[in-house]
Amino acid sequence: MARPRGARARAEVVTYRLAAEYPDVHCALTHRNAFELLAATILSAQCTDERVNRVTPKLFSRYPDPAALAVADPASVEEIVASTGFFRMKAKNLIGMAQGVTERFGGVVPSAVDDLVTLPGVGRKTANVLRSVWFDEPGLPVDTHVTRLSRLLRLTSETDAVRIEHDLGGLVEPSEWGRLSLRLIEHGRRVCIARRPQCGACLLADTCPSAGRAGSLSPRARAVTRPGRASAARS
């Protein structure tokens, strides 16, 4: 097929094909409720989902709800989450998050981004994970994979996660935001791998402006895609 011109047309093809390739995407963090998903997502910063899933059973067994975690001994939480890295900060954020949920939201994890980001350790990415995965509300988490693929596919030329969220969100239906994010992450892990994108095996190759080029670009060139051009998302 002819290569789609314009970010909106590319986004349509990308959304359709990734949905066909990865129909049953789901969040890999083990959780049973919003509190557990929020805690697990805080722990997932700079850490693999697999490692987080190894520590959360003990964490949630010891502290099953926000009220229990809110009064936890920091050293005990640090010991449980130590293997996830940055454990002192994460333990502090977990306890602070639980205190915030308990004291300001009646023990119930809020669903609004503006409320979620007031909790310690919760940024827009984490808030959007909660919205899209647990609350089934529009939310577009932008992580390193979503950033890289969105830029390679020229769905955005931005580097800031909030701006990327805005660009990408303007190209697809809000109901698709969460699933698109999960599918871009899946494609980034399996095919469009950071240091060695498999363009020859990529179902987006005939659509992607970076096909065959991404692997040969220097990290700096990958980070700065054609400076001076207008945002691809607005083309």
Ligand code: SF4
């Ligand atoms: S064609 Fe290459 S650079 Fe483009 S999305 Fe696929 S693997 Fe990534």
